[in-house]
Amino acid sequence: xxxxxxxxxxxxxxxxxxxxxxxxxxxxxxxxxxxxxxxxxxxxxxxxxxxxxxxxxxxxxxxxxxxxxxxxxxxxxxxxxxxxxxxxxxxxxxxxxxxxxxxxxxxxxxxxxxxxxxxxxxxxxxxxxxxxxxxxxxxxxxxxxxxxxxxxxxxxxxxxxxxxxxxxxxxxxxxxxxxxxxxxxxxxxxxxxxxxxxxxxxxxxxxxxxxxxxxxxx
Amino acid sequence: xxxxxxxxxxxxxxxxxxxxxxxxxxxxxxxxxxxxxxxxxxxxxxxxxxxxxxxxxxxxxxxxxxxxxxxxxxxxxxxxxxxxxxxxxxxxxxxxxxxxxxxxxxxxxxxxxxxxxxxxxxxxxxxxxxxxxxxxxxxxxxxxxxxxxxxxxxxxxxxxxxxxxxxxxxxxxxxxxxxxxxxxxxxxxxxxxxxxxxxxxxxxxxxxxxxxxxxxxx
Numbered sequence: 101x102x103x104x105x106x107x108x109x110x111x112x113x114x115x116x117x118x119x120x121x122x123x124x125x126x127x128x129x130x131x132x133x134x135x136x137x138x139x140x141x142x143x144x145x146x147x148x149x150x151x152x153x154x155x156x157x158x159x160x161x162x163x164x165x166x167x168x169x170x171x172x173x174x175x176x177x178x179x180x181x182x183x184x185x186x187x188x189x190x191x192x193x194x195x196x197x198x199x200x201x202x203x204x205x206x207x208x209x210x211x212x213x214x215x216x217x218x219x220x221x222x223x224x225x226x227x228x229x230x231x232x233x234x235x236x237x238x239x240x241x242x243x244x245x246x247x248x249x250x251x252x253x254x255x256x257x258x259x260x261x262x263x264x265x266x267x268x269x270x271x272x273x274x275x276x277x278x279x280x281x282x283x284x285x286x287x288x289x290x291x292x293x294x295x296x297x298x299x300x301x302x303x304x305x306x307x308x309x310x311x312x313x314x315x316x317x318x
Numbered sequence: 319x320x321x322x323x324x325x326x327x328x329x330x331x332x333x334x335x336x337x338x339x340x341x342x343x344x345x346x347x348x349x350x351x352x353x354x355x356x357x358x359x360x361x362x363x364x365x366x367x368x369x370x371x372x373x374x375x376x377x378x379x380x381x382x383x384x385x386x387x388x389x390x391x392x393x394x395x396x397x398x399x400x401x402x403x404x405x406x407x408x409x410x411x412x413x414x415x416x417x418x419x420x421x422x423x424x425x426x427x428x429x430x431x432x433x434x435x436x437x438x439x440x441x442x443x444x445x446x447x448x449x450x451x452x453x454x455x456x457x458x459x460x461x462x463x464x465x466x467x468x469x470x471x472x473x474x475x476x477x478x479x480x481x482x483x484x485x486x487x488x489x490x491x492x493x494x495x496x497x498x499x500x501x502x503x504x505x506x507x508x509x510x511x512x513x514x515x516x517x518x519x520x521x522x523x524x525x526x527x528x529x530x531x532x533x534x535x536x
Contacts, residue, residue, distance in 0.1 A: 143370035152361035299511030
């Protein structure tokens with residue numbers, strides 16, 4: 101587990117049923133996707149049915165910390181001992197792939213799917229690390245330029261931990277695939293790149309300081 | 319079901335456990351979120367464990383059609399009769415909310431969570447409608463400017479249908495919330511708007527026509 105160069109374990113569960121050639125179990129590739137954004141979709145089972153909720157996460161080494169703000173529902177079952185079976189999925193869209201035929205339309209993307217058992221974080225020191233990481237995952241460097249959480253605030257915040265182990269990445273990149281018979285059709289085909297950008301910062305009424313350097317580069 | 323003005327049913331399952339004041343069951347609000355993007359996270363249960371996969375979807379009236387390209391796994395169980403219990407979640411991030419205290423950091427977002435039983439679409443006419451809708455959800459107007467799927471391609475494509483019924487929207491908008499005691503702290507606070515933008519289109523080598531008007535406005 102501490103060998104940071106080794107790939108994650110490849111199992112039936114972490115092997116996609118389609119487009120296996122797009123999958124990777126390499127630690128570096130998986131971490132790169134996880135470090136590119138801050139929103140995941142957390143899946144768990146409640147009353148026998150699947151539930152998927154968006155929530156914030158942070159990666160710290162081989163652990164994901166998930167913020168409990170999506171509701172106490174998943175966390176109720178995630179005690180330190182028994183834990184909660186979860187699937188955490190992170191997806192980034194990089195482009196729209198428009199082919200001359202409808203069936204070859206696609207999307208360029210990077211995604212990570214992590215399976216495992218999530219446990220509630222109860223140790224105050226680990227909670228403090230997790231809360232800093234959750235802030236820094238959204239805006240790198242931010243946790244050093246805020247009022248840090250008090251012991252009372254830390255105790256009131258629900259965070260769960262998922263150890264990365266049963267995890268894989270999947271990606272599509274590149275251009276359009278066409279059937280040869282479609283090459284000469286008079287339609288526009290190609291890739292429309294998609295990116296997430298930041299607009300003009302809107303300071304709150306109580307803000308008296310200039311925009312910090314780390315916010316210029318978010 | 320055919321009363322398009324009525325809200326969706328509010329049940330225990332569609333009532334969030336936290337921030338209930340951010341929730342809506344209004345048809346118009348839910349459709350507005352669903353019509354703003356094309357990627358969902360599909361949750362289901364496989365071998366007793368939750369699985370969440372990203373996939374493309376389209377809304378047609380009170381139905382969602384999900385593309386089967388995430389793998390045959392979920393579709394295997396989604397026969398026309400028995401169906402597959404699913405949760406489909408769509409999330410859009412609109413801004414990063416940075417407060418003077420770490421604990422009041424938040425995200426502006428819009429999301430929809432739909433619960434229900436998905437069924438595989440087997441009728442060729444409905445499949446054709448669904449495939450057009452899946453293309454138009456990504457790029458409105460595109461399905462009229464491509465080679466439409468052949469009967470053989472339609473038959474080979476897996477699509478599942480989820481009727482919208484147990485569904486709710488949730489959103490956060492607006493500015494920063496602060497504890498009064500934090501108002502004078504010397505940190506930058508405010509909202510960083512986030513938007514998804516399209517880059518310069520990259521035509522494929524076989525493209526001989528100019529960029530169509532509908533691609534200028536994606």
